[in-house]
Amino acid sequence: MSFLESVKEIIGLEQFPAPVFRATIIGDVAGFFEGVVDVQTWSDEQIVIRLKKGGFIINGKNLYLKKYCAGDLVVCGKITSTQRI
Amino acid sequence: MRKNYFHPKNLDGVYSVYQIEGLNQDRLIKNLKNGGLTLYNVKKIANHKMSLEISVKQDKNFFAIVEKMCYTNLELKPKIDKKRKKLLKKGVIATKSECGYNIKLTRVHGKAYPLYYLFTHVGVLIGAIIFCLGAYHVDDYIFSFEFTGSGNVVENRVVEYLNSVGVEKGKRFSEFDLNVLADGILAENPLLSYAGCLKRGNKMVIELVLAKNGTDILDESIKSLSSDVDGVVKELKVYRGTPLVGVGDKVSAGDLLVDGVISHKDVQIETNVLAKVVVLAEFNYTFISQFDDRETHAELLAIESLNLPVEYSKITKQPDKDGYLYTVTLYYNRVFVAG
Incomplete structure (x- = not known):
C-alpha cells in the first residue's frame, strides 16, 4: 500500500472515486499538477490553471512551465503562494 | 506507410528550442497541448515573446498546428524546410504582416544531439568515417626508426639486418611480426644482450642493449687507420686514438685517418686504435x-x-x-x- 493510499484510508476517502485533480507543491521551487484542463494565463509572476474542478493561482517569481502535456503540468520557479479558486 | 525507425527525427532525447513572438500565446499553448504535444521549458522572454522546447519527434505536429493557426514567419536557422518555404511562397502560410507571428528555431539540443547531428549532416558522418579509416590505414605504415638503449652503437648493423629482411620506411607494420624481428636482430648481433621492437605511432622504436660479454675479439694490434680509397670523410667516430682528418675533408688512398699516438702534456703514448671512419x-x-x-x-x-x-x-x-x-x-x- 502506497503512502497516499494509507493517507486516504486514514481520512476515510477510500470509498470515494479517484480525485479529478491533484496538486503537489515541492518546497517553493516546483509544483506538480494533475488533471489540468488549461493554462488560462501565465507570466513570470503568476500562472492561472484551470482544473477539472475549479482552478489554481500560483504566484511567485521567474515562473515557467517545465513540462506540460496531457493534463499534467510541472511549474518551476520560486513559488511564493498558491490559491485554490 | 511503414514508419522509418532510423530517421533522425525519431530519435529520443533531442529537443528543438523555438522562440515565438506574437499575441495570444495562451491560445497557442492550449492548442499545442490539445494537439498532443509535450511542451518543455515554456518561458516568457519578453512581452509577447516566449520560448519553448519540443522533442524533434513532434516537430511535424508542431508545425501542423501552428500552420493551422496561421502562424507565420518561419525562420529555421539550421535547416530551412523546402516544403514550408514553397508554401510560404505560394501564400499558403501567411506572412508576418498578416498575422503578426514569428517562429524561430533557435537551437537543437539534448543527450542524443551528437547522433542527431551526424544523421542530419551526412557529409560530416562520411568525413568522420573516412578520417577514421584513413587514420587507421596510415597508422600501419613505418615512417621512421628510432634506436634507443646502450646498443644503439651497432645501429648500422641493425639497419643492415632490417634492410635484408625488407623492413624499410614506407613498409607496413602488419607485414612483420615485431617479436620475430627482435629475435632476428638479437641473433644477428652477438654484441647485443637484448633487442625489442615497438610500434609507437608511425615510428618503429628499436630498443637495443649491449651485451656485457661480447663475442667479438678486440684486435688491439691496430696502431693506425689508413684510407685505401680517394674520397671525402663522411662520418668519423674515434673512441681511442688521435683523428687526423675531419668530416668533410678530402682524403686520398694511403692517407692516415686515425693515429694510435696520443699526446698528453708533452708525453706521447702509443696505443691501439678504436675507431670507425666512413669515406x-x-x-x-x-x-x-x-x-x-x-x-x-x-x-x-x-x-x-x-x-x-x-x-x-x-x-x-x-x-x-x-x-x-x-x-x-x-x-x-x-x-x-x-x-
Whole structure:
C-alpha cells in the first residue's frame, strides 16, 4: 500500500472515486499538477490553471512551465503562494 | 506507410528550442497541448515573446498546428524546410504582416544531439568515417626508426639486418611480426644482450642493449687507420686514438685517418686504435659505345662491376673517334673500422 493510499484510508476517502485533480507543491521551487484542463494565463509572476474542478493561482517569481502535456503540468520557479479558486 | 525507425527525427532525447513572438500565446499553448504535444521549458522572454522546447519527434505536429493557426514567419536557422518555404511562397502560410507571428528555431539540443547531428549532416558522418579509416590505414605504415638503449652503437648493423629482411620506411607494420624481428636482430648481433621492437605511432622504436660479454675479439694490434680509397670523410667516430682528418675533408688512398699516438702534456703514448671512419669514395668506369643513348647501360655495368651499395652516380658523355665515351662516376661508402 502506497503512502497516499494509507493517507486516504486514514481520512476515510477510500470509498470515494479517484480525485479529478491533484496538486503537489515541492518546497517553493516546483509544483506538480494533475488533471489540468488549461493554462488560462501565465507570466513570470503568476500562472492561472484551470482544473477539472475549479482552478489554481500560483504566484511567485521567474515562473515557467517545465513540462506540460496531457493534463499534467510541472511549474518551476520560486513559488511564493498558491490559491485554490 | 511503414514508419522509418532510423530517421533522425525519431530519435529520443533531442529537443528543438523555438522562440515565438506574437499575441495570444495562451491560445497557442492550449492548442499545442490539445494537439498532443509535450511542451518543455515554456518561458516568457519578453512581452509577447516566449520560448519553448519540443522533442524533434513532434516537430511535424508542431508545425501542423501552428500552420493551422496561421502562424507565420518561419525562420529555421539550421535547416530551412523546402516544403514550408514553397508554401510560404505560394501564400499558403501567411506572412508576418498578416498575422503578426514569428517562429524561430533557435537551437537543437539534448543527450542524443551528437547522433542527431551526424544523421542530419551526412557529409560530416562520411568525413568522420573516412578520417577514421584513413587514420587507421596510415597508422600501419613505418615512417621512421628510432634506436634507443646502450646498443644503439651497432645501429648500422641493425639497419643492415632490417634492410635484408625488407623492413624499410614506407613498409607496413602488419607485414612483420615485431617479436620475430627482435629475435632476428638479437641473433644477428652477438654484441647485443637484448633487442625489442615497438610500434609507437608511425615510428618503429628499436630498443637495443649491449651485451656485457661480447663475442667479438678486440684486435688491439691496430696502431693506425689508413684510407685505401680517394674520397671525402663522411662520418668519423674515434673512441681511442688521435683523428687526423675531419668530416668533410678530402682524403686520398694511403692517407692516415686515425693515429694510435696520443699526446698528453708533452708525453706521447702509443696505443691501439678504436675507431670507425666512413669515406664517400669514388669509382670511375669508362664505357665506349657507337650509340649515343647508352647511359643506363653504362651505369648498370659500372654498378655491377663495383658490386657495392651505391649512394649516387654521375654520368658524362663525350663524342669519341670510335663512337661515344661514357664516364660513370659512382659514389659509395667505404667503411674503415679498427678495434
